[in-house]
Amino acid sequence: MTVNSDEVTREVEGRLLLVHFLRDHLGLTGTHWGxxxxxxxxxxxxxxxxxxxxxxxxxxMAGGHEVxxxxxxxxxxxxxxxxxxxxxxxxxxxxxxxxxMLMTTRALLDRNQxxxxxxxxxxxxxxxxRCTGYAxxxxxVQWAAAEQAGTRTTVDAGAQS
Amino acid sequence: xxxxxxxxxxxxxxxxxxxxxxxxxxRKEDPRFIRGKGRYIDDVQLPGMLHLAxxxxxxxxxxxxxxxxxxAAAHPKVKLVVTGAMLAEKGLAWMPTLxxxxxxxxxxxxxRFQGQEVAFxxxxxRYAARDALELIDVEYDMLTPVIDVRKALEADAPVIRDDLxxxxxxHCFDWETGDAAATEAAFAQADVxxxxxxxxxxxxxxxxxTCGAVADYDGVDGKLTLYSTTQAPHAHRTLYAIVAGLPExxxxxxxxxxxxxxxxxVPIYPGYVCAIVGSLLTGKPVKWVEDRSENLTSTGFARxxxxxxxxxxTRDGKILAIRTNVLADHGAFNGxxxxxxxxxxxxxxxxxxxxxxxxxxxxxxxxxxxxxxxVAYACSFRITEAVYLVERIVDCLAHELDMDPVQxxxxxxxxxxxxxxxxxxxxxxxxxxxxxxxxxAMRIAGYEELRREQAQKRERGELMGIGVAFFTEAVGAGxxxxxxxxxLGMADGSELxxxxxxxxxxxxxxxxQGQGHETTFAQIVAEEIGIPPxxxxxxxxxxxxxxxxxxxxxxxxxxVSGAAAALVARKVRDKARIIASGMLEVSVAALDWExxxxxxxxxxxxxxxxxxxxxxxHGAGDLPEGIEGGLEAQICYNPSNxxxxxxxxxxxxxxxxxxxRVKVRRFIAVDDCGTRINPMIIEGQVHGGLTDGVGMALMExxxxxxDGNCTSGSLMDYLIPTAMEVPDWETxxxxxxxxxxxxxxxxxGESATVGSPPAIVNAVVDALKPFGIRHADMPLTPSRxxxxxxxxxQPPI
Ligand code: FES
Ligand code: FES
Numbered sequence: 001m002t003v004n005s006d007e008v009t010r011e012v013e014g015r016l017l018l019v020h021f022l023r024d025h026l027g028l029t030g031t032h033w034g035x036x037x038x039x040x041x042x043x044x045x046x047x048x049x050x051x052x053x054x055x056x057x058x059x060x061m062a063g064g065h066e067v068x069x070x071x072x073x074x075x076x077x078x079x080x081x082x083x084x085x086x087x088x089x090x091x092x093x094x095x096x097x098x099x100x101m102l103m104t105t106r107a108l109l110d111r112n113q114x115x116x117x118x119x120x121x122x123x124x125x126x127x128x129x130r131c132t133g134y135a136x137x138x139x140x141v142q143w144a145a146a147e148q149a150g151t152r153t154t155v156d157a158g159a160q161s
Numbered sequence: 162x163x164x165x166x167x168x169x170x171x172x173x174x175x176x177x178x179x180x181x182x183x184x185x186x187x188r189k190e191d192p193r194f195i196r197g198k199g200r201y202i203d204d205v206q207l208p209g210m211l212h213l214a215x216x217x218x219x220x221x222x223x224x225x226x227x228x229x230x231x232x233a234a235a236h237p238k239v240k241l242v243v244t245g246a247m248l249a250e251k252g253l254a255w256m257p258t259l260x261x262x263x264x265x266x267x268x269x270x271x272x273r274f275q276g277q278e279v280a281f282x283x284x285x286x287r288y289a290a291r292d293a294l295e296l297i298d299v300e301y302d303m304l305t306p307v308i309d310v311r312k313a314l315e316a317d318a319p320v321i322r323d324d325l326x327x328x329x330x331x332h333c334f335d336w337e338t339g340d341a342a343a344t345e346a347a348f349a350q351a352d353v354x355x356x357x358x359x360x361x362x363x364x365x366x367x368x369x370x371t372c373g374a375v376a377d378y379d380g381v382d383g384k385l386t387l388y389s390t391t392q393a394p395h396a397h398r399t400l401y402a403i404v405a406g407l408p409e410x411x412x413x414x415x416x417x418x419x420x421x422x423x424x425x426x427v428p429i430y431p432g433y434v435c436a437i438v439g440s441l442l443t444g445k446p447v448k449w450v451e452d453r454s455e456n457l458t459s460t461g462f463a464r465x466x467x468x469x470x471x472x473x474x475t476r477d478g479k480i481l482a483i484r485t486n487v488l489a490d491h492g493a494f495n496g497x498x499x500x501x502x503x504x505x506x507x508x509x510x511x512x513x514x515x516x517x518x519x520x521x522x523x524x525x526x527x528x529x530x531x532x533x534x535x536v537a538y539a540c541s542f543r544i545t546e547a548v549y550l551v552e553r554i555v556d557c558l559a560h561e562l563d564m565d566p567v568q569x570x571x572x573x574x575x576x577x578x579x580x581x582x583x584x585x586x587x588x589x590x591x592x593x594x595x596x597x598x599x600x601x602a603m604r605i606a607g608y609e610e611l612r613r614e615q616a617q618k619r620e621r622g623e624l625m626g627i628g629v630a631f632f633t634e635a636v637g638a639g640x641x642x643x644x645x646x647x648x649l650g651m652a653d654g655s656e657l658x659x660x661x662x663x664x665x666x667x668x669x670x671x672x673x674q675g676q677g678h679e680t681t682f683a684q685i686v687a688e689e690i691g692i693p694p695x696x697x698x699x700x701x702x703x704x705x706x707x708x709x710x711x712x713x714x715x716x717x718x719x720x721v722s723g724a725a726a727a728l729v730a731r732k733v734r735d736k737a738r739i740i741a742s743g744m745l746e747v748s749v750a751a752l753d754w755e756x757x758x759x760x761x762x763x764x765x766x767x768x769x770x771x772x773x774x775x776x777x778x779h780g781a782g783d784l785p786e787g788i789e790g791g792l793e794a795q796i797c798y799n800p801s802n803x804x805x806x807x808x809x810x811x812x813x814x815x816x817x818x819x820x821x822r823v824k825v826r827r828f829i830a831v832d833d834c835g836t837r838i839n840p841m842i843i844e845g846q847v848h849g850g851l852t853d854g855v856g857m858a859l860m861e862x863x864x865x866x867x868d869g870n871c872t873s874g875s876l877m878d879y880l881i882p883t884a885m886e887v888p889d890w891e892t893x894x895x896x897x898x899x900x901x902x903x904x905x906x907x908x909x910g911e912s913a914t915v916g917s918p919p920a921i922v923n924a925v926v927d928a929l930k931p932f933g934i935r936h937a938d939m940p941l942t943p944s945r946x947x948x949x950x951x952x953x954x955q956p957p958i
Contacts, residue, residue: 034369039875040876070196073196093421093675095193128881134887
């Protein structure tokens, strides 16, 4: 499979989960694991451009496909606007849910350049953050949207339209 | 002094401030987190590392008859299988809990809760370790479990703790506080007495990262390195030394980055001890990381208090006294995390924010066949239960008097001039401006307007509720004369070194689980000595590198460790002043300090910066008489009192009359945590706590069926709020510094978890007023709200 643009080839057990493949076999520990039941979303990565819960995908199923993880967000030493947004708007505390949140919201912004608060909340509704209370995550995504659109300084994080 | 916020910092342009001291500043830890470069427990990979998995009991109560590990041991990838009997031979089958009880590391005699640790396997990879668990044959004799806390003390209840000598019942402890006779007298003269049974159900902190450890024992130099998810690295190190008999200087506890703790990562769990034993026996690093169901079913729960609240008042709403009787479910082992002399934690603050004549509490704690715990889930020890009780019962009184709940509170608040205020249960509140804080929340909420809207909606049959709560927390444990955990005084050390070029390293004893200590503590030091936060490295979570202290829980980081950081910086500044006087050739008294530099009084052009001084302290040339080289200091801060953050919360809910579904429409939180170090981080802490509050009030419960099966063992069953269940939070603040704290800060990490559940429940009950409801217990799920609407509110347990 391709992981963050690198070709990787490995022999693995058929039952190996993608999340464990990424973490234990490739050392990409930015993708986290947080539940047994596909509820938390700490494990979200992209599979062929779609956010998926990597705890619910077998590594073998990803064979021949393209995987992108949080480690692949930064390009050429430049942080992705969504990464900057989370830092700027305090969209993270312990950071454990953050990689999954970043991958989901990056995908959201790719489809919808100016999501509303409701759209952002819905996009991350399959993911749990125990620290932030979500409002700052919403602001982070709005920050990133504004940054990409070049309208950042005119946007007020207090106005959650 | 009370300063009221007019414009909270929300505009994006403000985000790049980099104050030398307090103020909004982006976090120093974030660059690694947003790149996926945090170092959490499961990220630790050591050469040759093995994986450990734990076999857990399937029933709540059962005698262990036999255990056969032959097949598991024969698995080609298995290196070790350990049972309770094997641990018993080494004297390691039992370990002390944080409350001077003992807890089984692995079952030797009988199972006391579902999910209890029975055996462990160490194997080459995590999948093989799990496979091998299936190969262990265990035979149990089923015993009747004790699940209903109200029946635990019945004469025919099976005795859970027959391991304790002479134990013939399930009694754990009794505790009382206040004055029973004075309270009875106050009740006797009251016009109105209101009584309500109020349950705070069992809940779980459930941090997104579960608990785990990697033990790495070096047989040659006898050193154990333990990476573990611990909020209290130093306390853990000392306890391992005591339990395992390892010399303390040969134990290094490393906490790394922690993916949330909320109290869950305060205790020592059997899994940590198993990992240590696994490494001792195999000579290899051994990793144990629990799965989510293990986390929810076996590690520290919180609350589980069945309370009867009584409040006595005059007809015009002057509260005279509060009395409560509590039945506390401590599970199979008393693992409450609290200072030893406080078996009920700080529940004694159940008198709340009110000026009373008398108060009394009597508590009985019992053992049941449930997981041990009693951790402070994002609260200072048992404060959440206390605040919930008082804020609920005060609302019940408002209901009875037909008085506005805000007016009732305003009438009874402790007034600013009464501070320091000693409560009727002996707590000395440091400071507060309760009325101003309450009025600020009302202003933001538009309280009167909301009441008008509610009245209109009620006429149309719509169920809108407005809930109010005012809390006072007691945090920052604590003065070592009264407070210790297993004999360890609750003081905290801090060490500051300024390097020759004026960059500094601060080492602290507390441990961040996401609160942002690397940022806030750098700001505290920056405020005191004027070195920019970017130039200050904060080290925590490594017992070899940091001074002793009891860790982070009960909102004690800022009140205790933060004070230590400020004071150690002042100590460095004092030395810097002497060196500066030598450099400027004037007396110490002739110098003025302006953040970052000393200058000669009356001649600001003669000045040396802290960086100049640092170089001089390490450089060539003479220093003033009696001054050693170097610019560093160490202290241990012993707080003189707790700090008492407080706040006013207002919640607006809409209840669907057709389904009983509660929607939190607005939530206004005005917090007074004294001096504010980083408003952005404070706001984040408050938001997180409010979300916890929504979870507890509406969704979360660790429930059991009558056989003792935990029915909340996954995130499918234990519901945690997502972005869909919470509103956009509205926050505000007032500032009433703590007079006894070096920087006036009070701590805020847990305020919102404490204050929000009663505000939400009060709002739901207010919405249900047309049904004549005065009380309904958490969690207010649609079905439970529906039951209440049908006139049959049920306790959750
Ligand atoms: S680990 Fe929880 S959803 Fe994948
Ligand atoms: S930042 Fe801790 S879980 Fe989201």
